[in-house]
Amino acid sequence: MKNHVWRPLLIVLVVVCGILMTRALVVPEDFGVYERGYMYGWHRKSNEAEWKAIRVKYKTARVCAGCHKDKHDELIKSVHAAISCENCHGPNYDHPEDPLGMNIDRSRKLCIRCHSYLPYKGTLRGGIPGIDPEKHYPSAECVLCHIPHNPKAMNQKREARS
Amino acid sequence: MMNRRDFCKKTMIVAGGLVIPLAALEVFNPKRLLAEKSGSDDKSNVRWVFLVDIHKCVGCGFCVKACKVENEVPYDANVTRTWVERYVVTKDGQTAIDSPRGAKDGFTTQKIDQGHLGDKEIDPASIAKAFFVPKLCNQCDNPACVQVCPVGATYQTGDGIVLVDRSWCIGCGYCVMGCPYGVRFFHPVYHVAEKCNFCYHRITKGMKPACVDACPFGARKIGNIRDPEDPVSRIITSEQVNVLKEEFGTKPQVFYLGLSREVK
Numbered sequence: 001m002k003n004h005v006w007r008p009l010l011i012v013l014v015v016v017c018g019i020l021m022t023r024a025l026v027v028p029e030d031f032g033v034y035e036r037g038y039m040y041g042w043h044r045k046s047n048e049a050e051w052k053a054i055r056v057k058y059k060t061a062r063v064c065a066g067c068h069k070d071k072h073d074e075l076i077k078s079v080h081a082a083i084s085c086e087n088c089h090g091p092n093y094d095h096p097e098d099p100l101g102m103n104i105d106r107s108r109k110l111c112i113r114c115h116s117y118l119p120y121k122g123t124l125r126g127g128i129p130g131i132d133p134e135k136h137y138p139s140a141e142c143v144l145c146h147i148p149h150n151p152k153a154m155n156q157k158r159e160a161r162s
Numbered sequence: 163m164m165n166r167r168d169f170c171k172k173t174m175i176v177a178g179g180l181v182i183p184l185a186a187l188e189v190f191n192p193k194r195l196l197a198e199k200s201g202s203d204d205k206s207n208v209r210w211v212f213l214v215d216i217h218k219c220v221g222c223g224f225c226v227k228a229c230k231v232e233n234e235v236p237y238d239a240n241v242t243r244t245w246v247e248r249y250v251v252t253k254d255g256q257t258a259i260d261s262p263r264g265a266k267d268g269f270t271t272q273k274i275d276q277g278h279l280g281d282k283e284i285d286p287a288s289i290a291k292a293f294f295v296p297k298l299c300n301q302c303d304n305p306a307c308v309q310v311c312p313v314g315a316t317y318q319t320g321d322g323i324v325l326v327d328r329s330w331c332i333g334c335g336y337c338v339m340g341c342p343y344g345v346r347f348f349h350p351v352y353h354v355a356e357k358c359n360f361c362y363h364r365i366t367k368g369m370k371p372a373c374v375d376a377c378p379f380g381a382r383k384i385g386n387i388r389d390p391e392d393p394v395s396r397i398i399t400s401e402q403v404n405v406l407k408e409e410f411g412t413k414p415q416v417f418y419l420g421l422s423r424e425v426k
Binding site: 057082083091109114118122 | 221317362378
C-alpha cells in the first residue's frame, strides 16, 4: 500500500466518503424533486405542511354573523355593507376564547383610508364622500359624530348635531 | 495483435455496455418520472391564479394591513408581502408614483411621497388620470426566484404557489435580486427570504387570502385556472387582461383588468 498511487487515492476516498456521510446527515430525508420538476421542484416536501399549518387570524364576516346577527343585519343594510367586520374590529384569532383578537380600531386614521378626499376623477375613490383631514374637525375622532354601522349623514349622533 | 476492425467492434460493445445501465437508471428514476408526469398527481386539478381589477381599487390599504397581520410581518417594518401603488399622470405627460410604506395605512393625502426628496404637490386641475395598482407575488409559471436558489429552499408546489422553506433558506438574497417584480424581502424576525404565497394556509383550507377578504371593493380575487367554471378563470379567459412585465418570460399568474401603460 505504500506507494505514490495508493496513498493519495486513499485520501480522496476518505474525503468523498466524508462528504457523502455529511450529506446523508444534513439533507432531510424528504428533500427531492417534486411536481414542478428539476428546475422548480427541489424542496423538502414536509415544508408544504408547515406552511399549511400557519394560524388563520382573519376568520371572515361570515363567522362574525354566526353570533352577532343583529350587528350583521344592521351593517348589510348600510353603505358600509361591503366592509368586512374584521377590517375595523381587528382579526378574530379565536374570539371569544382568545383575548388577543377584537381590538376595535375607532381611530380617525382608519376612516380616512377611504374618506380622505382625493381628486381622482373617474376612479371609485373620487366618488367616495371625502373630507380634507386637516380641515374637517382635525382633533375630533370620526366616531364622535358618525356611526360606522350606519354612516348616512342623517344618522349622525344627536348630541353632536345639537 | 488486434486489427482495426476488431478494435472498433470491441470499442462499440464496451461503449454500448456502459451506456445501457446508465440509461436504465435514468428511465427508472421514480422522482424523475414523477416530475415529468406532472398531471398524474392529485393536485394537478388546481392552479391558483389572481385577478386584480384596477378600476375598483380605491387605495384604502386594508389589503396590506390584513396581509401583514395574517402573515405575521411586523406592522411598522417597511417591508410587506403586498402593497398598493398610486399613479398620478398629469396633463404634461409626467407620471408620479408612490406607495408610502406599502400603503399599509392607505393613501390619505394628495401629496406624492418621494422618499428623501420630500412630498410633491400636484395641482388637481393638472391631473389627466390617477389610479391605484395593488401588487403581490405573481406565482410565475417560470419563477426566476426559484431558478436562482442555490440550495432548493424556495420551490413551486404542484398547485403553482412559490414557497420558501424557512429552515432551509441560507439568506443569500439571490431570489430577492432575481425577482423582476421586487416582491421578495428579508423577514425582519426570521431573517430569511419572505414573499406572498396567496395565504397558502388559507387557500388550502378552502378560504380566500386575507387581502381578498379584506378588500371592500372586490378589486382582488383568487381563482383556479384549471377549473373552467371558476368565475375568475372565466374573466381571465374571456376578457382583456394583462400581466406585469410579460417580456421577462416569467409567465406571471396575477392578471390585471384595466392595466395602464404607465404601470411598471
